[in-house]
Amino acid sequence: MIPLLKAKPPPGPARPRPPRPRPPHRxxxxxxxxxxxxxxxxxxCLAIALVAAGLSIGFILQRFVRGQIDGRLDDRILSLISDLQPAADGGFSLNRDRDGPPFDRARSGWYWQVRRGEAVLRSGSLDGRDLALPEGPIRRQDRNIPSPADGTGPWGDGLILRILTVEGRGGTPPTIYAASAPTAALRGPVLEALRTLLVCLGLIGLFLFAGVLVQVRLGLRPLRRLRDQLAAVRAGGLDRLPERQPTEVRPLAAEINALLDQNGVNLEHARSQVANLAHGLKTPLATLSIALAETGDARDAALARQVDxxxxxxxxHLRRARTAAVGGHSRTRADVATHVADLAIALRRIHADKTIDFVNAVPDGLTVACDPQDLDExxxxxxxxxxKWCRERVRIGALRRGPEVVIRVEDDGPGLDEAAMAEALIRGRRLDESRPGHGFGLPIVMELAELYGGSVVLDVSELKGLEARLTLPA
Known part of the structure; x- marks a missing residue:
């Protein structure tokens, strides 16, 4: 198989191929x-709001649980104050046992202690050890309200402390009341509540993001509808955008419609100019061709071929100008199978001296964005x-390949080698001077195909002859 050789574009400016839009992610x-x-x-924004809400609620929960623990410890201190009584030896004692749960469990972190000078009363949970209080002044809220503090228990466990100092009278040392709770009593409930809170906030975040997704898609739906309407205008299904649009999109639609109207006026002017140019050039050439043909002179016959x-x-070139004037290929379409069938009928009559097995393998309904006359040419x-070059078989097929249609014209003739394929696409170059023609056929096909953003490629066909692949936009 000879490698593919794409046609070289003729000299002169070529229309750039429009970029294919990428389909957006769903x-x-x-x-x-x-x-x-x-x-x-x-x-x-949702993530920031949910994190801030989680931190705020966690802080509030910690304050709430700490308040509950402080209240419980304060109640223990107040009950110690009410039950404290002087002893006969000058010390002091409690008139009843204050080691109820949870202060009765050893090393539990729930401790209480009363100290006046060297005399000390302590809970059974301290197991005979002293509760070390923070050194230095303790922040006091009120003389009758215990102050908060943090400390460490006799076994190195973290404690939440409440301390109340009652000044003595008559030279009596102050009485220091202290009650403690383990820090686990604060962390445990807070962490348990935070786990549930995080699950709830995660579900709330998912529902809120789903709502935002629905809102965004609904909010952008008018833009997608406007895009589809513009595609319909470009394809020729609509002349203008509908005036009924959302308030935010309505000015944009109005500007686009004004641009379409202005382009319509310019196109009509261009069409009239092209028609006048066609009339001004074709009529003198036709008259000159008739005059040269009537003379019968050999030199005039050569001139007649040049005029032709x-x-x-x-x-x-007038057809190219007309195509550009009407906006190119974007608003026209042609059915490939119908045009191939019509051409086959005409060419069978022209080549009636040859028995040609012609196969039209183009599927029905396959269309290209091309002017019907240009497709015929x-x-x-x-x-x-x-x-012209086949022995007995010609086959034309076509298929849709993404946004393009590839048309394959094959024959079982002698074909061309690589150098001849490149030469065949040069304007005015004829590979066989014995056959009629002017050498403009394949270059014209190439120029028209490039005008529509397509291409022409010559290759060896499956029928062992020449294959011409014409690519046009679907």
Whole structure:
């Protein structure tokens, strides 16, 4: 198989091929999409809000649980004050046992202690050890309200302390009341509540993000509808955008409609100018061709062929100008199978001296975004070459390949080598001077295909002859 050789474009400016739009991601959109930006911004704001809410609620829960523990310890201190009585030896004692649960469990962290000078009363949970109180002054809220503090128990366990100092009378040392709770009594309930809180906040965040997603998709739906309407205008299904649009999109739609109206006026002017140019050039050339043909002179016959070549080139460039004036291929379409069938009928009559097995393998309903006359000229040149050089078989097939349609024209003729394929696409170059023609067929096909953003490629066909692949937008 000879490697593919793409046609070299003729000299002169070529229309750039329009970029193919990338389909946006269904959920988040592309990297530059508004939907992605809105969702990421909303997600970040939701995450910040939920984290702030979790920290705030955790702080409130800690304050609440600490308040409950402090209240319980304060009650123990007040009960110690009420039950304290002087002893006969000058010391003091309690008139009843204050080692009820949880202060009766050894090393539990729930301790109480009363100290006046060297005399000390302590809970059974201290197991005979002293409760070390913080050194230095203790922050006092009120003389009758215990002050908070943090400390360490006799066994190195962290404690939450409440301390109340009652001044003595008559030279009596002050009485220091202290009660403690383990720090686990604060962390445990808070952590348990935070686990439940985090699950709830996570569910709330998911529901809120789902709501934001629905809101963003609903909010951007008018833009997607506007895009579809613009595609319909470009494809020829609509002349203008509908005036019924959301308030935010209505000015944009109005500007686009004004642009379409202005382009319509400019296109009508261009069409009239092209028509005038066609009339001004074709009529003198036709008159000159008739005058040269009537003389019968051999030199005039050569001039007549040159006039005919000029006429063909003028018609070709006028067609290009007309196509550009009407907006190119974006608002026209042509059915490939129908045009191939019509061309086959005409070429069978022209080549009635040959028995040709023609196969039209183009599926029904396959259309290209191309002017019907331009499609006839491109297919006509390719099919005429196939009929001219084939031995007995010609086959035309087509298939849809993404946004393009690939048309394959094959024959079982002698074919071309790689160098001849490149030479065949040069304007005015004829590989066989014994056959009629001017050498403009394949270059014209190439120029028209490039005008529509397509291409022409020559290769060896499966029928062992030449294959011409014409690519056009679907």
């Amino acid at each position: 959920l988040f959109g592309g990297p530059d999409s508004l939907q992605r930006r809105l969702l990421l911004t909303a997600g970040a 070549a000029m006429d063909r080139r003028i018609r070709h 491109m297919l006509g040149n390719l099919t005429e070459n196939a009929f």
